[in-house]
Amino acid sequence: MNFPVLTVSDKISILGSVITIIGMIISLICAKNSKNNKDETEKYYIKAKDITKFANIKESYHECKNLTDKFSELLKLSNIDKKDLRGANFTILVKEMAIEVDNSLKKIRQLISCEQWEEIDILLKQDVNVQTYINSLITGTEVCEDEFKFKDVEKLCNCKEKANQIHDKLKEQSEKLEQKLK
Numbered sequence: 001m002n003f004p005v006l007t008v009s010d011k012i013s014i015l016g017s018v019i020t021i022i023g024m025i026i027s028l029i030c031a032k033n034s035k036n037n038k039d040e041t042e043k044y045y046i047k048a049k050d051i052t053k054f055a056n057i058k059e060s061y062h063e064c065k066n067l068t069d070k071f072s073e074l075l076k077l078s079n080i081d082k083k084d085l086r087g088a089n090f091t092i093l094v095k096e097m098a099i100e101v102d103n104s105l106k107k108i109r110q111l112i113s114c115e116q117w118e119e120i121d122i123l124l125k126q127d128v129n130v131q132t133y134i135n136s137l138i139t140g141t142e143v144c145e146d147e148f149k150f151k152d153v154e155k156l157c158n159c160k161e162k163a164n165q166i167h168d169k170l171k172e173q174s175e176k177l178e179q180k181l182k
Contacts, residue, residue: 060111071160098137
């Protein structure tokens, strides 16, 4: 069998084609690895985002516990005898506790996502608007200074119940996210 004689330019042309094919194979391998790396990176990014969200929900969950405790303290304060408050200014005590409640709500708002806050905000505005009530405690309009009591203890009880509901909602969200992360 006779093979045609290849000239130098033919050999270079064939070599160029082989190198081009090898380059294409290498680029396909790199593209596949790049896609895998992209997918892995995206997967880790989503997981890291979920972990951050979980940590924020957990922190807001604990902050909500503080919120519930402050409402309990306010309720105890509403049942305290005048004699036990000698020398203390009832309005100032209530104001300080209400400021702590307000700060807890602000911290929860900062920690959780907008969607989560919208759910909680709807809850806070049902029946008694908790934020408005807290502001009235801070300004003293809901406190009868001369009688050492609140004008409407039922509103205070309602606010505490809402804090418990928020606590339960955050706990539920935390547990769902924990299951997702496993």
